[in-house]
Amino acid sequence: QVQLVESGGGLVQAGGSLRLSCASSLPAENHYDMGWFRQAAGEEREFVAAIIWGADRTHYTDSVKGRFTISMDYDKNMVYLQMNNLKPEDTAIYYCNAVRPTVMGWSAMFGYWGRGTQVTVSS
Numbered sequence: 001q002v003q004l005v006e007s008g009g010g011l012v013q014a015g016g017s018l019r020l021s022c023a024s025s026l027p028a029e030n031h032y033d034m035g036w037f038r039q040a041a042g043e044e045r046e047f048v049a050a051i052i053w054g055a056d057r058t059h060y061t062d063s064v065k066g067r068f069t070i071s072m073d074y075d076k077n078m079v080y081l082q083m084n085n086l087k088p089e090d091t092a093i094y095y096c097n098a099v100r101p102t103v104m105g106w107s108a109m110f111g112y113w114g115r116g117t118q119v120t121v122s123s
Contacts, residue, residue, distance in 0.1 A: 002026060002112050006096055009117030012086055020081040020117055022096030034072060034079040035099035035106055038092035039116070047106045049081060050099045059106060063089070086121045093118050 003025035012018055026032050035050035049070040050059045058070050069082040079096055093116035098109035 002110050004096055004112070004114035006094060006114050006117040009094060009119045011120045011122065014087055014121055014123050016086050016121070017082070017084045018086065018119060020083065020094055020096075020119075022079040022081075022114075024077065024079070024096065024098075026077070026098060028074065028077045032098035032109065033100065034070075034096060035108070036070060036079075036081045036094055036096050037108065038090075038094045038119075040089075040092040043092075045095070047099075048094070050106045051079065083119070086119075088121045088123045091119060091121050 005023045006020060008018060008020040010018060031053040033050060033052050036048040037045050038048050039045040048061055048064055049068055051070045051072050060068060067083065067085045071080045083090065095113050095116040097113065099106045100109050
């Protein structure tokens, strides 16, 4: 079974920064593209960022462009999300997953989700 473990969330004031980490049991040799999603209270889960394996091409939802940076450590099989200039509207539980492009945008490849990590931004 796929294991996805997110960490690094916390409480931060607006304008602050956090770095999220994702450890997965996905086989590194499969070269999965990886991404981050978030779900605010009462809202549906939404795509945040994706990184293309090996090419380091990245994609972001418009609301985080210029503030968030997704990266991948191939040796450690880890994915990161550096979040700067955080805003209260970034408050959500953040999840990672393998991703694939669809006509509707980036979607999670697996139906399984980890527990996520809570990010709370105070104004």
